[in-house]
Amino acid sequence: MKIKTDNTRVSNGVIINNRFYPKRNLQSGTLRIILTTKCNYQCRYCFAEGEKEKDGKITDLESLKKIIKVGKEFGINKIKLTGGEPLLYPHMDELLEYIRKIEIPYVDLTTNISLLTEKNIKLLNKYSVNAITLSLNTLEEDKFIYLSNYPHFEIVKQNFRNTVKLFKGKIRVNCVVFDEKYDEEDYREIISMCKRNNLGLRLIEPSKVEGLKITYTKEKFHELIEKLRLDSDNVVNSDCSSVEYLFFGKWYITVMHSLCDNNHCNTCTKYMYIRVTSDLKLKPCLSRVDTEVPINTESEEEIEHAFIKAISYMGVGINSKNCENKDKERVGMQYENV
Numbered sequence: 146m147k148i149k150t151d152n153t154r155v156s157n158g159v160i161i162n163n164r165f166y167p168k169r170n171l172q173s174g175t176l177r178i179i180l181t182t183k184c185n186y187q188c189r190y191c192f193a194e195g196e197k198e199k200d201g202k203i204t205d206l207e208s209l210k211k212i213i214k215v216g217k218e219f220g221i222n223k224i225k226l227t228g229g230e231p232l233l234y235p236h237m238d239e240l241l242e243y244i245r246k247i248e249i250p251y252v253d254l255t256t257n258i259s260l261l262t263e264k265n266i267k268l269l270n271k272y273s274v275n276a277i278t279l280s281l282n283t284l285e286e287d288k289f290i291y292l293s294n295y296p297h298f299e300i301v302k303q304n305f306r307n308t309v310k311l312f313k314g315k316i317r318v319n320c321v322v323f324d325e326k327y328d329e330e331d332y333r334e335i336i337s338m339c340k341r342n343n344l345g346l347r348l349i350e351p352s353k354v355e356g357l358k359i360t361y362t363k364e365k366f367h368e369l370i371e372k373l374r375l376d377s378d379n380v381v382n383s384d385c386s387s388v389e390y391l392f393f394g395k396w397y398i399t400v401m402h403s404l405c406d407n408n409h410c411n412t413c414t415k416y417m418y419i420r421v422t423s424d425l426k427l428k429p430c431l432s433r434v435d436t437e438v439p440i441n442t443e444s445e446e447e448i449e450h451a452f453i454k455a456i457s458y459m460g461v462g463i464n465s466k467n468c469e470n471k472d473k474e475r476v477g478m479q480y481e482n483v
Contacts, residue, residue: 171456175418176216177225180204180234182423186257187294190282190321190351202423206236208442210243212421215448219456223251225418232260241272251275255319259295261304266311276315278347279305282323284334309342317345322366332369340396347399348373363403370400387416413460419452427455436461 182202184191213224224244226234231254234240244252253276254269261279269277283289286298295301308316320335332348339346350366370391374380377391377398391398413430420428426437436458441447 171216171219171221171419171452172415173223173418174220175223175225176213176221176421177227177418178204178209178213178421179228179423180226180231180237180240181229183233184228184230184257185233185259185295186230189292189294190323203235204421204423205425206240208425208440209240209421211442211445212425212440212448213244213249214247215445215452217247217249218449219452222249223253223418224249226252226254228255229423230257230260232256232265238268241268241274245272253277253314255280257293257295258301258304258308259297261308263307263311266308270311270313274314276317277308277312278317278319279308280319280321281305281335282320283331284338285331288331309344315345317347319347319349321349321351322369323351329369329372336373336398340393343396345399347401349401350403352403373398373400410460414456417459419455419459427451429455429458430461433461 181204213221226240228234231237241252252272252274254274255278257280261277281301282292289298289301290296318335318339320332322332336346338344348366348370350363373391377393379392381390381392381397383389387402389400389402391400417429420431421440422428422437425440425442427440428437430436436455438451438455438458440451
């Protein structure tokens with residue numbers, strides 16, 4: 146006879162329908178948080194972290210605190226803050242203070258640079274933010290304005306210089322490789338600048354570009370990467386098929402292949418991370434919305450259940466028309482009463 150153990154919490158996990166689920170089972174240890182859908186850019190390539198509605202949402206601070214606290218019990222030791230533009234989040238000071246208070250050891254932030262004022266750099270340094278990722282796709286003013294619909298390139302350039310000078314953590318640049326009038330030299334200039342300043346650089350394959358055929362942009366991405374492979378001293382591949390490293394001496398470029406091509410589902414649980422969306426859902430797969438898990442923040446138990454369910458959805462991918470039914474067979478039934 147089965148002993149009824151539904152929703153029972155034990156010291157290192159939870160028992161649901163007579164099955165034990167350990168808390169520490171998110172292998173990457175990373176939680177990516179969408180702080181707001183607000184942004185002062187309107188980039189032609191923006192994927193908006195998979196957010197479908199860009200209506201200026203602000204993610205609730207107290208709910209985030211509860212989610213981060215429970216997430217730590219599941220092995221979360223890295224927080225990635227993103228948006229929209231995360232520096233538009235009105236509670237950044239209090240959020241960073243809380244993350245440090247509960248001793249999450251690693252925090253990074255992705256920003257479009259425009260709001261990286263000396264005041265904001267000082268705030269990030271105050272809480273020892275480990276790294277910032279700067280979105281920058283061109284060093285040409287006209288092209289920058291065309292791609293971002295943001296007219297103040299001089300502000301971006303000045304903020305970039307101040308960040309390199311003043312920020313105490315690691316700096317990397319995200320460059321999405323695409324262009325209606327493709328010019329390889331534009332990307333070569335960014336590469337040279339990053340190498341010269343010893344900044345990290347990630348060249349990113351586009352997922353979509355407004356007004357351009359995605360096949361065109363992907364062709365140009367692969368064309369550039371192949372030339373860089375030939376120029377490099379060493380190419381290091383990963384068993385996560387979305388990433389490779391091109392070494393030029395001790396400095397290297399990280400090549401990020403598209404997260405939406407369904408090529409790395411088999412390694413998802415090992416390398417990928419879960420997102421917290423602006424409407425408080427856990428999003429385990431960037432390519433799918435049907436695996437998003439709403440978070441009831443009324444109790445820690447409910448948040449735990451949401452994490453367990455979201456983790457079980459990782460790696461399901463979009464490679465089968467019957468994947469929805471397979472998901473239900475694999476994980477759906479055991480959460481009927483959660």
